[in-house]
Amino acid sequence: MEQFFIIAGFLLLLLMLPVFYCVFRGPTAIDRIVGINVIGTKTTVLLIFIGTIFQRGDHGHSQVHMFVDFALAYALLNFIGSLVASRYIHKVRIRKSDEACTEKVGEDPHA
Amino acid sequence: MNLLVVTLIVLGLIFFFGGVVGLLRFPDFYTRMHAAGKADTLSTILILGGFIVYNFAEGGDAASWNVLVKIAFIALFIMLTSPTSTHALMQAGFESGIEPEIDDDESESTQEKKGRDS
Numbered sequence: 429m430e431q432f433f434i435i436a437g438f439l440l441l442l443l444m445l446p447v448f449y450c451v452f453r454g455p456t457a458i459d460r461i462v463g464i465n466v467i468g469t470k471t472t473v474l475l476i477f478i479g480t481i482f483q484r485g486d487h488g489h490s491q492v493h494m495f496v497d498f499a500l501a502y503a504l505l506n507f508i509g510s511l512v513a514s515r516y517i518h519k520v521r522i523r524k525s526d527e528a529c530t531e532k533v534g535e536d537p538h539a
Numbered sequence: 540m541n542l543l544v545v546t547l548i549v550l551g552l553i554f555f556f557g558g559v560v561g562l563l564r565f566p567d568f569y570t571r572m573h574a575a576g577k578a579d580t581l582s583t584i585l586i587l588g589g590f591i592v593y594n595f596a597e598g599g600d601a602a603s604w605n606v607l608v609k610i611a612f613i614a615l616f617i618m619l620t621s622p623t624s625t626h627a628l629m630q631a632g633f634e635s636g637i638e639p640e641i642d643d644d645e646s647e648s649t650q651e652k653k654g655r656d657s
């Protein structure tokens with residue numbers, strides 16, 4: 429069973445590499461943020477894989493609690509991060525369009 | 540019980556593979572987001588469900604139940620937050636003016652074909 433978890437975790441890691449390529453390639457900024465969001469969600473799952481693989485560590489200590497707590501914190505941070513990034517891009521775009529509007533209004537009397 | 544765990548985790552990996560293929564191959568921002576959002580949420584919930592079943596079959600002591608409830612809470616949390624963040628990113632993309640790719644020629648030709656057929 430442990431070998432199955434190792435193989436499945438490795439496959440998950442391999443499947444995350446094309447998403448990295450997608451982050452690298454993505455034409456717009458939001459494409460990149462979507463890729464980062466997917467990678468973050470999968471990292472949460474990968475942490476639980478690691479915790480389950482290390483379940484019977486040295487001296488019979490169980491480490492899975494620690495890794496599950498890591499995964500919980502990572503899921504929270506990932507959600508907050510993607511929300512903040514989307515709001516930030518939204519505000520930057522709105523500010524740019526506002527500046528464009530005011531420039532047009534300012535130019536009108538001269539014309 | 541082990542068979543159920545293997546089935547759930549392999550299904551999750553297959554769905555994640557589909558999501559990655561969609562993310563790489565779809566032509567448009569909105570279609571890519573569709574692939575990423577749906578496949579990501581479903582595969583995460585399936586894999587975490589596999590771990591819940593694994594911990595349920597393993598233990599019976601309090602430590603195993605503790606881990607099980609925490610993993611279930613992570614699955615519930617991701618089920619709530621992943622569509623929310625996808626929606627927020629989609630809205631930000633829509634309002635920053637990303638145009639969907641619509642192939643007008645193809646839709647016209649299909650309409651013509653339909654007209655000819657009828």
